[in-house]
Amino acid sequence: MATDLLLNALIFLVAAVLIVPVFKRLGLGEVLGYLAAGVVIGPSVLGLVADAEAVLQFSQVGIVFLLFVIGLELKPSRLRVMRRSVFGFGSLQVAVTTIVLSLAAWWLGLPPPAALVVGFSLGLCSTPLVLQLLGERKELQTRHGRHAFALLLFQDLAAIPVLAIIPMLAADSLLADGVMPLARGVLVAAAAFIGLIVGGRYLLRPLFHYAAATRSREVFAGTVLLVVIGAALLMELAGLSMALGAFIAGVLLADSKYRHNIEADIEPYRGLLLGLFFMAVGMMAQIGLLAEMPVTVIGLTLGLVALKALAMLLAARLHGSGWRDSTNLAVLLSQGGEFGFVLLSAAATAALLDASLVSLLILVISLSMATTPLLFQLHVHGLRRLFKRPSAAPAFDTPPDDSPQIIIAGFGRFGQIMGRALQGLKIPYTVLDINADQVEVVRRYGNQVYYGDAARIDLLKAAGADKARILVVAVGDPEASMRIVEQVGRQFPHLRRYARARNRYHAQLLMRAGVTHIVRELLPASLELTRDALIGLGIPPDQAQHTIDTFRPHDEQALMRQLAVFGNEKKQIQTIQDAARELEALYEADEDITTRVEEAPRRES
CATH class of the missing domain: 1.20.1530.20 (Na+/H+ antiporter like fold)
Structure with a gap:
């Protein structure tokens, strides 16, 4: 009985291994x-x-x-x-x-x-x-x-x-x-x-x-x-x-x-x-x-x-x-x-x-x-194309080499804030964005933005990447972000890479690619709001800021420990649980924090 079962299993596996790849290669699907x-x-x-x-x-x-x-x-x-x-x-x-x-x-x-x-x-x-x-x-x-x-x-x-x-x-x-x-x-x-x-x-x-x-x-x-x-x-x-x-x-x-x-x-x-x-x-x-x-x-x-x-x-x-x-x-x-x-x-x-x-x-x-x-x-x-004829994609712009100090890849909400600050300081910068519609909208407000894929080496060279000092990767899509980071790392090793990370996993990918200047897009805002919420509970502003200042380096250390076990989900989970317990112990050891938190509800009442 066991022999028959194993023989049938072998027959199914051999048939699948021999026939299914042929159909996939012919484009007919599994x-x-x-x-x-x-x-x-x-x-x-x-x-x-x-x-x-x-x-x-x-x-x-x-x-x-x-x-x-x-x-x-x-x-x-x-x-x-x-x-x-x-x-x-x-x-x-x-x-x-x-x-x-x-x-x-x-x-x-x-x-x-x-x-x-x-x-x-x-x-x-x-x-x-x-x-x-x-x-x-x-x-x-x-x-x-x-x-x-x-x-x-x-x-x-x-x-x-x-x-x-x-x-x-x-x-x-x-x-x-x-x-x-x-x-x-x-x-x-x-x-x-x-x-x-x-x-x-x-x-x-x-x-x-x-x-x-x-x-x-x-x-x-x-x-x-x-x-x-x-x-x-x-x-x-x-x-x-x-x-x-x-x-x-x-x-x-x-x-x-x-x-x-x-x-x-x-x-x-x-x-x-x-x-x-x-x-x-x-x-x-x-x-x-x-x-x-x-x-x-x-x-x-x-x-x-x-x-x-x-x-x-x-x-x-x-x-x-x-x-x-x-x-x-x-x-x-x-x-x-x-x-x-x-x-x-x-x-x-x-x-x-x-x-x-x-x-x-x-x-x-x-x-x-x-x-x-x-x-x-x-x-x-065949038929599907009749209902929506693909419009010809506009050709990428060729940005002039204006000797920028900074190249910004991606000019959404994140990149625009940086651009306004640089413009106010009169620091020359060049912007590349892959979204043609976004480029048109931003140009209406007087911003000089070029339509192009920042992962393209020829466009980066035209934009002055050979002489620029910093590349800021501000695109929201992690896959596109990693393509840009990896290409620049190979072709322009002198260019310091600053990147926006969508989440912790994206941050770990960026760090594995050698990027050292990373900002997780939600971390600063969430910490700022946490500080304000603590103040709302009655904790003095300086103590609330001290709490956030304690959290930030601890979180960075935890991220580095997670990076060391990247790809091992079980160890990643264990690292996160350990970090949560360490943070509790860290706050408990800081008597000033513990006392202020415990006193806050009494002050409010």
């Missing part, structure tokens, strides 16, 4: 590669792994982990904001798609109840496939990416009651059994749903606090798996979707301070199991049917993709989306989905659909999933 690998090793081709259905059932855990990670990214407040998209747009899209496909199924000869089940089942889309495609192109946070996620979430929710209704459509089951079994099932599902939310809200954070206190990464990772699988099984036992349970658990932990640690621990499992899921879908495709009736299978697949795309386009336009977002959604949501396998199989079990028809439809769904990566690639490089 998903299509996994689907093709599943077809090759499945019963229809080489037959290396026979039980495709068992693999598919196990690989559903990959969808569970995917929905858990998505839940981690969605804070409850953001989910409330999305309710119009989820329930308004989602219900509209499901209704339009189901009507269109049900009418097509009825026209092809199915009776109304069967046509309705087929229409709804084929109308569902593949959550992991769509989210993977959006993730590969970093489009999850775009408008069409958010709409796609909302629609997929509503589809998963809508599939649950339909799964319960299918046996009743088979004929006389409702008359025979009465409404009590259905009512009992609804009550159990509602109780499980509420129990997960209430229990999770009060139990999850203490559980993770306990796991983190052990300082064992294995215990923490085990706790993550316990929560994900436990929430999924609870929903499954209640007759709901496992993915829904994992999603709710993720949302409940979205505000947790452990969110990033949880995401890092779950990521390897999610990626492996999602790949296994797509391979299982490929294995489920009965390619023999394609050989037996190629015209029927290809015709149904193309018809499904075309009808779903048109229905999605109609629903998006009715919802008020623009043509660009509507076409994006139409292409992304034109395939069948994994829930279709479940619903169609349930319909076959209830004798509502013939088993041979279900096999044909499952093949059509699998083939439609394989078309989506190809269609999306064609859409991105």
Whole structure:
């Protein structure tokens, strides 16, 4: 048994390693590669792994982990904001798609109840496939990416009651059994749903606090798996979707301070199991049917993709989306989905659909999933460009070499303050900014700013970097900041680099690049406000300033200790905790500070 399991694992790994990189190199994406690998090793081709259905059932855990990670990214407040998209747009899209496909199924000869089940089942889309495609192109946070996620979430929710209704459509089951079994099932599902939310809200954070206190990464990772699988099984036992349970658990932990640690621990499992899921879908495709009736299978697949795309386009336009977002959604949501396998199989079990028809439809769904990566690639490089023709970027300016003492890269709010001070002192400086719109706005107020990328060596030379003394990197984007810093360090080693750091992590990156003059953009303002708040409590101004003066060098020392363990998250966390305890001890040792803080409330009262 163990040998068979290891052999199957080896087969999956070899197929993925050999086939998926080829598809990625051809620009077709990982998903299509996994689907093709599943077809090759499945019963229809080489037959290396026979039980495709068992693999598919196990690989559903990959969808569970995917929905858990998505839940981690969605804070409850953001989910409330999305309710119009989820329930308004989602219900509209499901209704339009189901009507269109049900009418097509009825026209092809199915009776109304069967046509309705087929229409709804084929109308569902593949959550992991769509989210993977959006993730590969970093489009999850775009408008069409958010709409796609909302629609997929509503589809998963809508599939649950339909799964319960299918046996009743088979004929006389409702008359025979009465409404009590259905009512009992609804009550159990509602109780499980509420129990997960209430229990999770009060139990999850203490559980993770306990796991983190052990300082064992294995215990923490085990706790993550316990929560994900436990929430999924609870929903499954209640007759709901496992993915829904994992999603709710993720949302409940979205505000947790452990969110990033949880995401890092779950990521390897999610990626492996999602790949296994797509391979299982490929294995489920009965390619023999394609050989037996190629015209029927290809015709149904193309018809499904075309009808779903048109229905999605109609629903998006009715919802008020623009043509660009509507076409994006139409292409992304034109395939069948994994829930279709479940619903169609349930319909076959209830004798509502013939088993041979279900096999044909499952093949059509699998083939439609394989078309989506190809269609999306064609859409991105073709149709999408028609709706927004890329305007020619303006050419970079060639700044004159006015022998500046200082070059400022980035002239937003941060850089403008420095520029005003230098202008008042009549110190010559040159400004480069990559944002053409920002350059135009700043020029209206009489500032001499040049449009250009400060990471370009030719522009820096033209601006006088060979003779300047200081470069101030004031750009807000950490990646752009690091490009400039590294280029200047290599090409103009004499130029002293002063940099704005967006946060502690950015500051550590800058220090690793050799920058010694760094200002964290929020630190001075936050310390100044802290001092004012202390004064507001009744602490004398000189003592409040002394408190801030004590904090600043301690914080710089803590930052240097964090730099020494850069890249080791566990040691970074430990360093931060140690620094917090040291600061408390430092303040307690300063009797003057402690006395003034304790006396302040009494003076106020």
